[in-house]
Amino acid sequence: MATIGTDIEKTAALLRAGEVIAIPTETVYGLAGNALNPEAIVNIFKIKNRPFFDPLICHFKDIDAIRPYVKSIPTKALLLANQFMPGPLTLLLEKHDSIPDLITNGSDLVAVRVPNHPMTRALLALLDFPLAAPSANPFGYISPTSAQHVADQLGDKIPYILDGGDCSLGIESTIVMFENEAPVILRLGALKIEEIENCIGKVGVRSHSSSNPQAPGQLEKHYSPHTKIVLSEDVNETISSINNKENIAALLFSKYSEALNQSNQLLLSTSGNADEAAKNLFAFLRQLDGRGFDMIIAEVLPDQGLGRAINDRLLRAAAKQH
């Protein structure tokens, strides 16, 4: 079983020895290994049960540490990097040969990010290599936002989980790519579109397709609990239409529904704050998923700020298996 601890030196030593371990970030926990070590990379895919066609994000201590691994940084990418790194921003940049093809599945682009968590920043400062780190969940399941979430699912497969507490943002980074310098969002995430557009102007969004070749990991069915998820814009109506309400749960934005027993309901943010809702989203989904309900009714949030990124995840969680 993995040890859960706060020893950054020990974590660095394990990573130098080629081990795969879990690290905290401000978004979600990552399953990390030396991005330059092919054996460690293969182990990340195996531990996650992740298909090799789904490339990995590389984590760096700062913008300067990224430079040797990319060919160039487009002007708007640099503007974003200067404003939002460290932070919940992932940029797709043209990769240098020093990044193994295994990381990118042969693509010319590599995903780079500077996480904003004090322990992981201290860890990266001790290392002379970047860390490849997908979210530390089995492929297709909900991302972990605490050390215990990681231990529950991958604890028997890794030696160490660096415990940085609950993730402050709670959903994954926003991924931005550039097509001839024009920015396109490939994954809605913890950095709001509004903030990105304030920095570089209008951006495109291309994140809902089921087989987007540019973001192979953005599969339509993702973030999936074992329990069936049903999305609802009008929760009272959806619940009222169900005959047997005994074993139904509801994940709601800010107000309880009177149509259902309150003990079967969780509120993402009693004050109606989408940032708080994002922080609670995955933990609450896990909690409800563990209670053996027949169905979880999830309320669609107002489609702005982090509400958009939350709705995107709920939509994928509700998608049927093909």
Ligand code: TXA
């Ligand atoms: O917040 C985050 O980004 C977290 C923390 C741990 O940093 N990481 C994360 O990684 O969410 P992951 O692997 O669960 O999601 C990364 C997404 C996947 O959908 C993957 O397909 C896409 O990024 N991606 C990575 N490299 C890519 C590349 N070279 N081209 C296109 N998409 C890429």
Ligand code: MG
């Ligand atoms: Mg993931």
